[in-house]
Amino acid sequence: MRLTLDDDQQDLAEAVTRLVRRRADTLDLRASIASDRGYDDVLWTTLCDQIGAAALAIPEEDGGAGFTLLETLVVAERLGAGLTPGPLLGSAVLAAQAVLLAAGPADRARLLPALAEGRTIGTLAWADRQGRWRTDGSDVVAGRTGDEWLLSGTATLALDGAEAELLLVVADTPDGVGLFEVATTAVGLVRTATPALDPTLRFATLTLDRTPATALTTDAAAALARLRDVAAVAVTALQVGAAEAALGRTVDYLTGRVQFGRPLGSFQALKHRLADLFVQVESARSMFLAAAWAAAHDPADLPFRAACAKAWCSEAFTAVAAEMVQMHGGIAITWEHDAHLYFKRAHATAQLFGTAREHRRRLLRHV
Template identity: 70%
Template structure:
């Protein structure tokens, strides 16, 4: 089997590249949180938020692979956007756990980019557990109340749709709560990677409605898809690091010769090329499993997240080393890729956690 993009997927990637090149401004987007005009254009003209949402719920009816393609292209440019937190994580949680009536109510606005969703899940240790969280849900006469704290909530400070993973007396559930509800506090969490936006959400008896009270199987899938989505960001950024490094070694002259002509540096760049290509193969294989092979999804997700996290961390570090002094200046983007590498290495499970998961398949 040959894993490669088809003509439509290549056209999608090229369109996203072209739009971001014309409209994107990374430093301005970091200051603003994300470029709302660019996000609106990505949603209106390309439909990126609805790619993996079925047509019956207002989406494009594509597979997850198409969203993966867009994530990789946005990862290459470090473009801040709600795609991961809203269009992938929140939308996949609704698709996996919510009943049809709630899907019909929630997904069309997410697919169009009119609504910004956030999934409150990670516990105080930064773990996305399928068996619960640090939030507990208690039944009341007319619904549920939530108490506890969720950390590392992507886009949680600005979302108008909040979903919360909470433990119940019988297991784990997925709940919807209004961002403006009494008892909900949202605090921005400073991040190592300035292109990612996190928040800490605290619930003190906040009223909520249940989308599912038996969400563990759905959450396992959502966690795997989220980990695979992060690998797309990592692969795109690792490829851009490699491209920047090769260009620098070709153009930078030292001792009367281009740096790239030195054999030792050629060997180091060749090793980086192997790491990037292997990471891309594992990431795409995992994306294919997310779209077509649910039985193979957990294994592929663990393999891809472990490998891509380590590979991108090494490539980003070598990018700084091979660029020399310019790479540690604010004006150059190398430090931003280095921060992205270390941040995404922890997001939805560190490499060691996913390698531990692989023991389940031995």
Template identity: 60%
Template structure:
């Protein structure tokens, strides 16, 4: 099977790329992350109104465009290349897919249209104090029955500071974990920002103190595994885009930087290193697209492909980012240069939804489990 973009997907990528070139250059990105909510709200409205980026993977019956996660993946890769902060990953992917996977028709009909048009930012409160997104337990506890009350805390909540709706993974006593809807405006909810290495990723800690919660699904352990895979695959799109940005920056710099009377890109040793960077970018893109196709089609191999892609793309971006810093020289470690943003994006995203070694362990378990005995 050949994994390549269709003509329409190429046009989508080009449209987003051209818009970001005009509205999300280095200066714009730095201005956006320096103030609340951590992204350019005007640009986000344009992306949603004119391109429909948040609606792509949401069915038409819920106000979406009725495409798939592949189209969202295309947009995320372009956002990654521009280092553009946005709520697409946290709200348009994680929260929207959590609602769809919950099977709660009423909640989907009520919440997804706002997520699709970008007017409602939703955040999933999931990771525990250990920074892990577990499928079998949560640091938030839901008690009650007819009326549920949530207590506890969640960390690393994507776009938690901007959210109008919180989707909370909570334990329900000795039973399984459930998914609950919570209003962040309730006085018993406390949301505090979490400083991140990558300033373009907005994270928060959310604490609950007996907050009323509306149950969306009371046994979500199964769907959380799929949601985790979808989220990990979406992160690889950002990683591939960022790796492409790093490669392009480095090649451009090698043509302009003169040493010993000639551009440094003319030296054979540096050509070899940039060729190795290209291999890292292209292999990462192949792994990412293959995993995205599995996520969009809900193929049985999604867990293996997601694990492979997240491990491979994380390490590929780390290598490309390190080479970017090395080949740019001393300027790369200054605040004014974008190489430091690429380097921070690499290390931050390699932790998001599982570190490379964790995904390699998952892949190993799946491969061993599928092997004939």
């Protein structure tokens, strides 16, 4: 296990940071959120063309760059630092990994090259009506009429699901849980955008009523178990990047803001609070890197590492975001300041792919 980035991965992180900052001079975060797709499609295209962001974890034989999930998670961490919206989590991680883990060679060759280019956005409709990402099924049921599969039911919290061009749906079959592809123009399909606490994340609810579908597999339970862990680690990447950025912005504010004739950051009580936050952020980074390494190189250790990381990083980021609001004072509760965006990202990602309590329960079962 390695808890630091090598030189190439560090260069990758710096390249992503430079691209995000350069593009922010043209289209800032709020303008990206307000756009039709909810993210800066020029930045996304640039990340895919110049860095291969969507292709990093896809094998070369399937049209990808042939790296590992660790490199994709490095990109996610840097995007998380700026709260940069985009389809990396929903398309390049969830949809692409679902195809890689569950589909056969022919379907991988058909679907993955377009996802790797980043010009086709995929979504995975998996969560049930209670917002649970189950590995034993979903609220969508698949039945056969002759040689045709028909899906009926509802899937919630599909990332970028309202605009995605590739729709993947988890559904119960008579033989077990399956993974299906649904055409965007299929009969009986309704996609409804779902308002989210975090405006940088876009969700949709997919309702299917005897909707024709193509089966990628009818035995996806093992693939979904691994995918849930991969998704949890990807969320911790977003959390660690954002927590580090929020802490950095808070330190900058306290060192520049003068009150009672001295910088606020010089008061010992605030120094102690910042020191505690620093320990939480650095611990979260170590947890994330351990889980990212397991996702890329040690599948047997992944369930344990993913549960540890998701539980710790969720609570660490929530603590940093709350203190960011407190230490910025009145300015932090204005719409113009970004503190509320970090606060919303912290609470939203704490729920994605399992809460800290759920993952601690998984740890107890593991032990």
